[in-house]
Amino acid sequence: MIAALEAENAKMSASLRAHDLLVQSLRARIAKLQKQAFGKSSEKIEREIEQLELALEDLQVALAEADTTPEVDEDDVANEEVAQAAPKSRRRPKVSKDIPRERREFDPGDTCPDCGGDLRVVGEDVSELLDMIAAQLKVTEIARVKKSCRRCERIVQVPAPSRPIPRSMAGPGLLAHVLVSKFDDHVPLYRQNEIFTRIGVDIPDTTLVDWCGGAMKALQPLIELVGKEVMASDLLHADDTPVRVLDRSRRGRGLGKGGKQGRSWVYVRDQRPWAGMAPPGAVYHFSPDRKANIPKSI
Numbered sequence: 001m002i003a004a005l006e007a008e009n010a011k012m013s014a015s016l017r018a019h020d021l022l023v024q025s026l027r028a029r030i031a032k033l034q035k036q037a038f039g040k041s042s043e044k045i046e047r048e049i050e051q052l053e054l055a056l057e058d059l060q061v062a063l064a065e066a067d068t069t070p071e072v073d074e075d076d077v078a079n080e081e082v083a084q085a086a087p088k089s090r091r092r093p094k095v096s097k098d099i100p101r102e103r104r105e106f107d108p109g110d111t112c113p114d115c116g117g118d119l120r121v122v123g124e125d126v127s128e129l130l131d132m133i134a135a136q137l138k139v140t141e142i143a144r145v146k147k148s149c150r151r152c153e154r155i156v157q158v159p160a161p162s163r164p165i166p167r168s169m170a171g172p173g174l175l176a177h178v179l180v181s182k183f184d185d186h187v188p189l190y191r192q193n194e195i196f197t198r199i200g201v202d203i204p205d206t207t208l209v210d211w212c213g214g215a216m217k218a219l220q221p222l223i224e225l226v227g228k229e230v231m232a233s234d235l236l237h238a239d240d241t242p243v244r245v246l247d248r249s250r251r252g253r254g255l256g257k258g259g260k261q262g263r264s265w266v267y268v269r270d271q272r273p274w275a276g277m278a279p280p281g282a283v284y285h286f287s288p289d290r291k292a293n294i295p296k297s298i
Helices: 002-036 042-066 080-085 172-183 189-198 205-231 248-253 293-297
Strands: 237-246 259-269 281-287
Touching (some): 172 189, 172 205, 205 259, 205 281, 259 293
Antiparallel strands (some): 259 281
């Protein structure tokens, strides 16, 4: 029986080692492809990277499922000796100090369950549980009461509060979420539509597109201010990246041929390596091509 268990354990250990090697191989392959993604076939390489990353995630999940390390009971965690003897686990999540914390106390009461004597506090064991509050939308009804003067019958009403986008029902928090999801988290607008629909609000793709355009107009003064501040730096880091964009003039050329390659230019001010006082900043510009007059005009 013991020999069979040892053989099974050795077999599982070998399988885990093989999975680890495959994970390392996939990571190296992804890193190599990311370095090559600047060329003409970048779109094909990006798709291959996505497939490899999915395979890598599946392997990591399989490794986690196959991990035979026994879970430590909450009562054992309270015991320092058991906690110190337990094997080192993977790196714990780093939680920002800005994350709200909620304390839940479990008090054994005031009376000893054995002899009935009074209990006194001698300490406490604290563990943490990280949870997430699901995204929630709310509708704010803006009610402007109309009143009339009894003497002259004049109608009096408070003016409507300003909105980020005129005649739009999008609030500032919702606009910020849409922009961050699209431009920072790379969630396409059609997927955002699916997410919003799942939580009870159907916002068409076309409406989300209009919101992005309206938000850019509202943010334009801030964008220009940041641009002037960054471009006034004595030292700038600059680079450009190819971006596949839709070209409406090529719409009739067939599937996959309705786009062209534009360029996204980034100018970065970062004085942190030499302890500079200016705060870091970045400015992005888009151009339809890579002609020399583009960076000169910027």
